Amino acid sequence: xxxxxxxxxxxxxxxxxxxxxxxxxxxxxxxxxxxxxxxxxxxxxxxxxxxxxxxxxxxxxxxxxxxxxxxxxxxxxxxxxxxxxxxxxxxxxxxxxxxxxxxxxxxxxxxxxxxxxxxxxxxxxxxxxxxxxxxxxxxxxxxxxxxxxxxxxxxxxxxxxxxxxxxxxxxxxxxxxxxxxxxxxxxxxxxxxxxxxxxxxxxxxxxxxxxxxxxxxxxxxxxxxxxxxxxxxxxxxxxxxxxxxxxxxxxxxxxxxxxxxxxxxxxxxxxxxxxxxxxxxxxxxxxxxxxxxxxxxxxxxxxxxxxxxxxxxxxxxxxxxxxxxxxxxxxxxxxxxxxxx
Amino acid sequence: xxxxxxxxxxxxxxxxxxxxxxxxxxxxxxxxxxxxxxxxxxxxxxxxxxxxxxxxxxxxxxxxxxxxxxxxxxxxxxxxxxxxxxxxxxxxxxxxxxxxxxxxxxxxxxxxxxxxxxxxxxxxxxxxxxxxxxxxxxxxxxxxxxxxxxxxxxxxxxxxxxxxxxxxxxxxxxxxxxxxxxxxxxxxxxxxxxxxxxxxxxxxxxxxxxxxxxxxxxxxxxxxxxxxxxxxxxxxxxxxxxxxxxxxxxxxxxxxxxxxxxxxxxxxxxxxxxxxxxxxxxxxxxxxxxxxxxxxxxxxxxxxxxxxxxxxxxxxxxxxxxxxxxxxxxxxxxxxxxxxx
Numbered sequence: 001x002x003x004x005x006x007x008x009x010x011x012x013x014x015x016x017x018x019x020x021x022x023x024x025x026x027x028x029x030x031x032x033x034x035x036x037x038x039x040x041x042x043x044x045x046x047x048x049x050x051x052x053x054x055x056x057x058x059x060x061x062x063x064x065x066x067x068x069x070x071x072x073x074x075x076x077x078x079x080x081x082x083x084x085x086x087x088x089x090x091x092x093x094x095x096x097x098x099x100x101x102x103x104x105x106x107x108x109x110x111x112x113x114x115x116x117x118x119x120x121x122x123x124x125x126x127x128x129x130x131x132x133x134x135x136x137x138x139x140x141x142x143x144x145x146x147x148x149x150x151x152x153x154x155x156x157x158x159x160x161x162x163x164x165x166x167x168x169x170x171x172x173x174x175x176x177x178x179x180x181x182x183x184x185x186x187x188x189x190x191x192x193x194x195x196x197x198x199x200x201x202x203x204x205x206x207x208x209x210x211x212x213x214x215x216x217x218x219x220x221x222x223x224x225x226x227x228x229x230x231x232x233x234x235x236x237x238x239x240x241x242x243x244x245x246x247x248x249x250x251x252x253x254x255x256x257x258x259x260x261x262x263x264x265x266x267x268x269x270x271x272x273x274x275x276x277x278x279x280x281x282x283x284x285x286x287x288x289x290x291x292x293x294x295x296x297x298x299x300x301x302x303x304x305x306x307x308x309x310x311x312x313x314x315x316x317x318x319x320x321x322x323x324x325x326x327x328x329x330x331x332x333x334x335x336x337x338x339x340x341x
Numbered sequence: 342x343x344x345x346x347x348x349x350x351x352x353x354x355x356x357x358x359x360x361x362x363x364x365x366x367x368x369x370x371x372x373x374x375x376x377x378x379x380x381x382x383x384x385x386x387x388x389x390x391x392x393x394x395x396x397x398x399x400x401x402x403x404x405x406x407x408x409x410x411x412x413x414x415x416x417x418x419x420x421x422x423x424x425x426x427x428x429x430x431x432x433x434x435x436x437x438x439x440x441x442x443x444x445x446x447x448x449x450x451x452x453x454x455x456x457x458x459x460x461x462x463x464x465x466x467x468x469x470x471x472x473x474x475x476x477x478x479x480x481x482x483x484x485x486x487x488x489x490x491x492x493x494x495x496x497x498x499x500x501x502x503x504x505x506x507x508x509x510x511x512x513x514x515x516x517x518x519x520x521x522x523x524x525x526x527x528x529x530x531x532x533x534x535x536x537x538x539x540x541x542x543x544x545x546x547x548x549x550x551x552x553x554x555x556x557x558x559x560x561x562x563x564x565x566x567x568x569x570x571x572x573x574x575x576x577x578x579x580x581x582x583x584x585x586x587x588x589x590x591x592x593x594x595x596x597x598x599x600x601x602x603x604x605x606x607x608x609x610x611x612x613x614x615x616x617x618x619x620x621x622x623x624x625x626x627x628x629x630x631x632x633x634x635x636x637x638x639x640x641x642x643x644x645x646x647x648x649x650x651x652x653x654x655x656x657x658x659x660x661x662x663x664x665x666x667x668x669x670x671x672x673x674x675x676x677x678x679x680x681x682x
Binding site: 145150151154155184187190191192196199207223224226227229230231232233234235236241262263265266268272273288289291293301 | 532565
């Protein structure tokens, strides 16, 4: 089985975006916000948006199951306060749940949280628990910068975030550390902010001792870990300067990287430098980079090809494609086992 | 000849830091700032700080000449206003000049600019011109985020920066795009902020059309380009989405990467993915990562070893070690030619 641990619902029917536009406009105008119940998307519309997009590509490329979460750039936690985010997150998570019900063999959910800058992350717990309990979601996306590029929240090692970590451990769900749209003109969302956040999150963990306090906490750092594997020597050296243990012991029982790196040399480096047990297959398809690479004739984000061409044994490929995902996403493994898989 | 294009004066005598502490304290207390003339560092002190540190390591490792600029993390442009930065930059640049006079075969200067958040970059021109004219400096360090991790300045393609670019072209000096200390708790200075800034600067250039307006402008992106070469497929794909030309044409006549990547797989990726003509040898020694890599027994920042072990022809290595530096740093080439080199 090939499990893609990083897919977003980037192709939701246009009614979703239109509802959000009304929510944002109401916030701006000080008029009453639209109700969640005013959004109507039929199962047929959901089915079509998936069958002609993500599922089609999964079948063409040969992946089986996607851990599916709301569109990352649409989370936009910087807009409004808690109530705005709470309504929006509930809507987006419900759509991912419905997709997982319509295509139970191919999609399983991961939750967007109703984060908001300056609001206690504990406020996200009801939505987190609802998604795990009612929707069978197996992971969450945690935004380390709900301000959208101004980085006003404390680092991930700060106690600020602990209420979320306690619930993650209680429910055995990992967090993908994933920012949203940048509203800072310096940072292009998918070309800078996403990668910077990945690097930043890793270095926050490196400088702290979070996993001493939470030895079973699991973070998935997307986009191949930002700059981290390419600068693995730098990070090993910085850990030495900071008198931290070797990275294997200090971070690699808790931090994992996905394979959203869109060319062969990048994947080769990732799989050479990072232990195979820490690498999880993912494509972020359909995401930031949708085109065809003229140098290969294949889609940039068809990352399965790169894994297949990398210098890995069959067993190592199996770990990356399936085994590691089942180890990191404990509820996913349990879910598959219940289905006899 | 082996030219290291990225060295900072991180080992300046303690009197320098003590003077800066007094300057910062005066700012805080509202008392008169210390005068530049109150700082006394003898030639012997300068000589010793270099001979026992950078020069010793250059000789051990076999590099000949370093493009030498003030300590990046000490620039701290976020402290005080223009006058504070102007006095501090003048002091730091003068020390690098004196080092270049004491060791003319081994060091040549690059200028720190007296940037300050919210202040017109044109205010930096007198110091830039002084360093070129009086000190024979061959490059500048341009901080894209003088706020120190809050990213409050416009992107590099904005006209805000044009006065600097016009002077760079007039005097034929490239800019290394290099941030300073992070005063945002989210960003570790050397483990996150530096790398993020590299990625950010590249993506700002990718999204814009700066080099149409300034076809001879040259940017050196340090630390191996941050996350850029590792994600080269992503950036090629984003350029496609943004309807930009191929990166070779769009950016690679103007953007260059140094080799401050502290392990062999990183350098292998850099030299495989980025055209050799765009890669300049550098170590940032003595910098952020000073230790010995237990997996090799050599210093992490002894980047010459990685270049020598990479899959490159003798001619390609020559380009990286010398040829490209002389092409990018036009004044350096002219200086060496005057010396018959």
